[in-house]
């Protein structure tokens with residue numbers, strides 16, 4: 001079988017983990033690694049017996065790769081991807097695709113000019129439970145979706161975690177907190193399941209639980225063009241955390257709680273009951289619908305295999321760069337609403353977001369230069 005020659009840029013904590021997943025992908029061959037930290041790159045290169053580079057330009061000149069996986073801190077996803085496209089390579093970036101929408105758009109422009117494949121590592125999309133949930137939403141079984149409530153607070157992080165890298169949880173080094181580092185997976189799933197809202201209001205608390213510059217608690221309220229509403233709550237400071245996605249629809253309530261699906265289906269349409277019932281306080285009969293347990297397993301290997309297949313057979317990656325921009329925009333919209341202290345409309349003004357972020361970058365206590 002023809003294999004994609006993949007090089008890694010960034011071989012820190014997650015880079016090392018993704019290398020293991022990529023190496024067992026049936027159509028991927030790890031051919032080089034690159035990290036600006038010589039000791040880190042050397043150790044990984046030695047472990048996997050592949051050539052080592054200390055900056056991505058040298059890797060791109062080597063002729064050893066067809067595509068690059070970027071697992072650096074987030075701001076560099078943009079710079080390395082743009083350079084990779086310009087050098088004629090396909091790109092898969094770790095999440096978040098970029099720090100902000102304007103950077104994401106720059107990456108898409110570079111991809112378009114290069115006519116190369118662009119994938120993003122959102123491995124939660126491979127979970128059978130998430131796929132089943134989406135299928136149910138699309139089946140029409142639920143009737144109109146009225147309201148969404150997602151609490152995802154299973155992202156507890158300690159001060160030690162934030163202190164483990166000087167770039168972490170700073171405006172200059174990372175560009176955001178829980179919206180940019182921990183819950184981009186759920187923001188991506190949110191837009192995949194429900195599409196994009198047209199209005200967002202959010203309250204983001206900066207350093208509420210930790211000694212950090214960025215947000216570690218977010219409460220947001222969203223409205224969609226079709227009338228449905230949503231609340232999305234996330235935090236890195238809670239225990240025990242909750243991961244419960246509840247969808248209120250015309251035929252009952254669908255819940256995905258820690259990967260377990262339950263559906264309480266009303267015997268008839270709730271809107272009809274509201275409009276036509278002769279009672280004032282009706283007890284609404286329901287059926288408990290058993291949904292065969294779908295595994296909640298996730299596979300980064302599958303993301304790599306689909307990306308390699310996209311390159312080798314001119315297909316689409318599991319999650320494309322353009323698709324990944326939606327979840328990024330959603331998180332940016334929440335942050336922007338909180339900064340401006342008002343409701344924001346989508347699509348957001350990418351330049352305004354970048355300007356507001358850069359004001360905070362100027363005040364950032366992380367200043368490596």
Ligand SMILES: NC(=O)c1ccc[n+]([C@@H]2O[C@H](COP(=O)([O-])OP(=O)(O)OC[C@H]3O[C@@H](n4cnc5c(N)ncnc54)[C@H](O)[C@@H]3O)[C@@H](O)[C@H]2O)c1
Pocket residue numbers: 009010011012013014015034035036037040055056071072073074076080094095096121122123165180181
């Ligand atoms: N998909 C997931 O579930 C998942 C999980 C954790 C982290 N991540 C993502 O992985 C990325 C890296 O996070 P991490 O926890 O591995 O951080 P880390 O600090 O452990 O590793 C980052 C590495 O990148 C290197 N680096 C920095 N700039 C570079 C550059 N320009 N060129 C080459 N190497 C460079 C650093 O020296 C470091 O070794 C982040 O964007 C994060 O969001 C994804």
